[in-house]
Amino acid sequence: MNKKTQDINVSPLLHVYADKPMRRIEGLWRITSLLSAAYSKSAVGKIIVNEGFSLLEAHSGDILLLMPNNAYEVIAQKGYSKDFLRSWSKSKHNSPLLTSEVVKSKKAYYVEDTKDLDPKYVVAKEFIETTGSKSAVLLPLKINRKIIGILQFTFTEPQRFNREDKFFMDTLAYQCAQALERVMAIDDLKKYNRHLQLMNKQKDNFISMASHELKTPLTSMSVYVDVLSRQLKNENSKSVSYLGKIKTQVERLNMLVNDLLDMSRIRTGKLVLHREEIQLDKLVTSFVFDQKEIVTSHKFKVKVVPCVVVGDQLRIYQVMNNFITNAVKYSPVDSLITIKLEKDAQSAIVSITDEGAGISKSDQVNIFDRFYQVSDVQSNGTSGLGMGLFISNQIIKAHGGKVWVQSKPKKGSTFYFTIPLG
Ligand code: ADP
Numbered sequence: 001m002n003k004k005t006q007d008i009n010v011s012p013l014l015h016v017y018a019d020k021p022m023r024r025i026e027g028l029w030r031i032t033s034l035l036s037a038a039y040s041k042s043a044v045g046k047i048i049v050n051e052g053f054s055l056l057e058a059h060s061g062d063i064l065l066l067m068p069n070n071a072y073e074v075i076a077q078k079g080y081s082k083d084f085l086r087s088w089s090k091s092k093h094n095s096p097l098l099t100s101e102v103v104k105s106k107k108a109y110y111v112e113d114t115k116d117l118d119p120k121y122v123v124a125k126e127f128i129e130t131t132g133s134k135s136a137v138l139l140p141l142k143i144n145r146k147i148i149g150i151l152q153f154t155f156t157e158p159q160r161f162n163r164e165d166k167f168f169m170d171t172l173a174y175q176c177a178q179a180l181e182r183v184m185a186i187d188d189l190k191k192y193n194r195h196l197q198l199m200n201k202q203k204d205n206f207i208s209m210a211s212h213e214l215k216t217p218l219t220s221m222s223v224y225v226d227v228l229s230r231q232l233k234n235e236n237s238k239s240v241s242y243l244g245k246i247k248t249q250v251e252r253l254n255m256l257v258n259d260l261l262d263m264s265r266i267r268t269g270k271l272v273l274h275r276e277e278i279q280l281d282k283l284v285t286s287f288v289f290d291q292k293e294i295v296t297s298h299k300f301k302v303k304v305v306p307c308v309v310v311g312d313q314l315r316i317y318q319v320m321n322n323f324i325t326n327a328v329k330y331s332p333v334d335s336l337i338t339i340k341l342e343k344d345a346q347s348a349i350v351s352i353t354d355e356g357a358g359i360s361k362s363d364q365v366n367i368f369d370r371f372y373q374v375s376d377v378q379s380n381g382t383s384g385l386g387m388g389l390f391i392s393n394q395i396i397k398a399h400g401g402k403v404w405v406q407s408k409p410k411k412g413s414t415f416y417f418t419i420p421l422g
Pocket of ligand 1: 327359367373375387388
C-alpha cells in the first residue's frame with residue numbers, strides 16, 4: 001500500500017475515531033454552560049436528559065433523587081411510557097432492583113447486555129426490556145461521598161463500554177450531582193427565607209396585638225394617677241412624690257408602647273399622615289420652648305428662618321422630640337443643644353446639634369435601622385430600644401424628606417431632617 005492510498009483509506013477512520021471524544025467534550029462544555037443557568041431540579045434534569053442522552057445515543061432513562069421515606073423522586077425522564085413511569089416511580093430503595101444495588105454500594109452498575117444479567121435481577125431485566133432496551137447504565141449521583149440519587153439510561157442494542165465511555169458517563173453524573181447540589185441549596189434557602197418571613201410576620205402581629213393590649217390599662221393608669229395627683233395636690237406627703245415617680249414611669253411606658261405601635265404601622269404600611277400647612281418656624285420655636293420647661297439638665301439655643309411646609313404637625317413634633325431626647329441622653333449635663341431651622345430652594349432643613357459622645361462612621365450607617373443601638377455608648381438616664389431613629393426616618397421619608405447625621409466620636413453629633421417646602 002503506497003502512501004497516498006494509505007492517506008485516503010485511514011483519514012476517514014481517524015476522523016470518525018477522533019470525532020466522538022471531541023463531540024463529547026464540546027457537549028460537556030455546552031452542558032456546563034446550560035447548567036449554570038438552571039435554577040430548579042427539573043431544569044437540571046431536562047438538560048442532562050436531553051443533552052447528555054443524545055451524546056450517549058441512549059434510548060431512555062431518568063434521574064432519581066433519594067427521598068427520606070425510602071422512595072425515589074423522578075426529576076426528569078426520557079423515553080418512558082406513562083404506565084411504565086407510574087409503576088417505576090413506586091419502587092423503593094430496597095426493591096430487588098439494580099437501583100438498590102447502586103444505593104447500597106454507591107458504585108456504578110453497567111449492564112452491557114440484559115441476557116447476561118444475574119438471574120436474581122429478573123425484575124430489573126424485565127424493567128429494562130419493557131423500555132425496549134437491551135443494555136443499561138446506572139450511575140450514583142454523589143455529593144461528598146454521600147449518594148443523593150441515580151442517573152440511569154438504557155440502550156436499544158447491547159453495548160461494550162470502554163474506559164473513555166465510562167469516564168464520559170462519570171463526568172456527566174458528576175456535573176449532574178454538582179448542579180443538583182446547587183439548586184437544592186437554593187431551594188433550601190428559599191424555604192428558609194419563607195419560614196423566616198412567616199416568623200417575622202407572626203412577630204409583627206404579636207408586637208401589634210401586645211402593644212394594643214398594653215395601651216388600654218396604661219391609659220386608665222395614667223388617668224387615675226392624674227386624678228390622684230389633683231386630689232393630693234395640696235398635701236406635702238411622701239405619697240405625692242411617689243405619685244410623681246409613678247407618673248414618670250407610666251409616661252415612659254406609654255412612649256415605648258406608642259413606639260411599638262408605630263413600628264407595627266410602619267411594617268404594615270399603615271402609617272397615616274394628617275397633612276396640613278405648617279408654619280415650621282413657629283412649631284420649632286414652641287417645641288424648644290416646651291423642651292426648656294421639661295429639660296433642665298441642658299442648655300438650649302434656637303435659630304429659625306420663616307418657613308412653610310405641608311406635613312403632619314404631630315409627627316414632625318415626634319421626630320424633633322426623638323432627636324432632642326437622644327441629644328439629652330447622649331451628651332453631658334450642662335452642655336449645649338442647638339436647634340436650627342434653615343431652608344434651601346426645595347426644603348426646610350432642621351438640625352439638632354449636641355456636644356456629646358458622637359457616633360463612629362461604622363455605627364452611623366446602622367443607627368437608622370430597627371432596634372440598632374451602639375454597644376458601648378454612655379447615656380444619661382434610661383436606655384431605649386433602638387426604635388426612635390428608625391421611626392423618625394420613616395416619618396420623614398413619608399413626608400418626602402430625608403434624615404442624616406454628621407458626627408465624630410467625642411466631638412458631638414448633628415442630626416438633620418428635611419421637609420419639602422409647601
Ligand atoms: P435608643 O432608644 O437606643 O436611643 P434610637 O433609635 O433613638 O434608639 O438611637 C439608636 C442609637 O443611636 C442609640 O442607641 C445611640 O447609640 C445612637 N444615638 C442616637 N442619637 C445619638 C446622639 N445624639 N449621640 C450619640 N449617639 C446617638
